[in-house]
Amino acid sequence: MHYIQQTGFVVLSAVAIWLFARKAAAIRRNIFLGKKEDLSDQPAKRWRNLILLALGQKKMFRNPLVAVMHFVIYAGFIIINLEVLEIVLDGLLGTHRLFFPLLGNLYNWLINGFEFLAIGVITVCIIFLCRRNILKLNRFINKELDGWPRSDANYILITEIILMTLFLTMNAADQSLQFIGSEHYHITGNFFFSGMLAPVFNGMKESSLVAIERTCWWLHITGIFAFLNYLPYSKHLHIILAFPNAYYARLEPKGKMKNMPAVQQEVLYAMQPETAPADAPPPAHFGAKDVFELSWKNLLDAYSCTECGRCTAACPANITGKLLSPRKIMMATRDRLEEVGRNIDLNKQFTADGKSLLHNYISVEELRACTTCNACVEECPVSISPLDIITELRRSLIMEESNAPQEWNGTFSNIENNFAPWKFSPADRDKWAQEG
């Protein structure tokens, strides 16, 4: 019997990990479809960001109440993983509560701690479900969340509640078995929270209790493996990618736009023709029309986004009813990148599909509404810059397609000819000084 369980567990783990690794490799490949950008400078600052922003969730604390609740789920998740380690080892070695003989009394404290966290996770998940589905906070009901994204959020919360409930039920059954002196079940001492569930099992036969305990154990670990494989398809991937994304966050002032050295060179050659090499190739493209022309960091951003909508809730354009939503920019980028990835899986290499991020996924009207105010960038708890994508797409619109509103064409022409965005004579630039 034991060997069947052990073999089953090894097969289950191997399949789960293999599937996850395969999908993770595909995501990694997709991210590196983006353009090269060196973000490896200043490692000390980057580690600091990783610790403060990802591990410490510093930005979340802009709203302390929600931050604490989110932290409970996060701490619960990380710390309960120690228990999952025991579960995995038990599964592989055919043991039961492997750590108990090693830890003695401490074991009871640990499990009680895990159970406390499990109760915390369940409570917060219920509150979060209410915020999404009953209180209907603005940022959770925007139309870009219609369909899959909204279900995704609910599935995650419900799965976490189920996993925690299985964990507690398993412990409760375990205690009942300890109580009736069942073989194999260590006497671990009372578990406070699951102990309250134990009376439900009063008077049950040992075999039924073992069946319940084993079923919960298997469902719990299978659930965890299933969840692991759900991550890459879900917004919940942020629990992994928030870390690299914080590390590779840009360190420059937010106001600085990325330079375009190719254009800088072109202008230099125009101004000083003697500096121009005879065979200088023109730049392949200006700005970004599709995901390939964005930086790999933009694409990592897209996979790191958990669609919380803090960016959109702070966006002046969105607040005043414009079409632009920074969160939708990130979701569109990920959707397009996933589509490109499937295209590559199917055709071995990307085969033109007549679509692009610009126009098919993100419209001109959205891009035009941005005031480049950086509110979205400031808000993002996991260091995403929707603004970077917006400005890269704007560059493509203007420089590749000459697609500008009429007023902007006038502004450009004024800047070029009169050196100011308005049609004033450059000779009058210092007229104010003569007026006293």
Next chain:
Amino acid sequence: MHVNTMAEMAMNGETPEVLFWVGCAGSFDQRAQKITKAFAGILSRVGIKYAILGKEEACTGDPARRAGNEFLFQMMAYQNIQVLNGYGIQKIVTACPHCFNTLKNEYPELGGHYEVIHHTVLLQQLIDEGRIKMKEEGSFKGKKIVYHDSCYLGRANDIYEAPRKVLEALDAELVEMKRCRSNGLCCGAGGAQMFKEDEPGNKRINIERTDEALVTGASFIASACPFCNTMLSDGVKNREQESGVSVLDIAEMIEASMA
């Protein structure tokens, strides 16, 4: 008032302590010209030797770059950097957060390296050093003032305190809007929005922001950016509150209150 241009100074073999970068709004916009004059007035009264580029100054290229026109931005940057480097400029002060951001953050990798400060930061320094002295009974004493954070000063460059410190010198009652500092709401002008109609929506951004400022009951909205000033002034007019509420640049408020 006579303001030296760099050309005049160079001709006389003189070097200014600081170049005052006026910017397009400060040069041409009638409302912003008042800010320019107020700030130039402060510099003169404090005895700082400064100059402007005058007719040699050109748009930094900020709106062009943010609209997506990198070519035009690079052309303007090239031209300005040639002029600035030609005069050997070391230090620049400007009353426009957009010019400030571009000169400080974007010109260095194009070959323009200067110490660039925003006028609110210089004003704070001058107050701290005792070079700006305030009247005992200034016109803002005890009045309610609300400061509006400019995005290009605040989030873009993390300057939140200097403007507030300067306003504290007015001995007024400083109040804050619900969205302030890093949560501040944009006035609606950035990213070249100043130069085009809004996209379809249900409210103008400047009205949304002005409403928030009006709710505080302040009689003065303090700005530190000529574009914010325009947007909020329009908002106050739109809400027909101009009799009770004025939008003033911090430099104007200091200039009016100097001893």
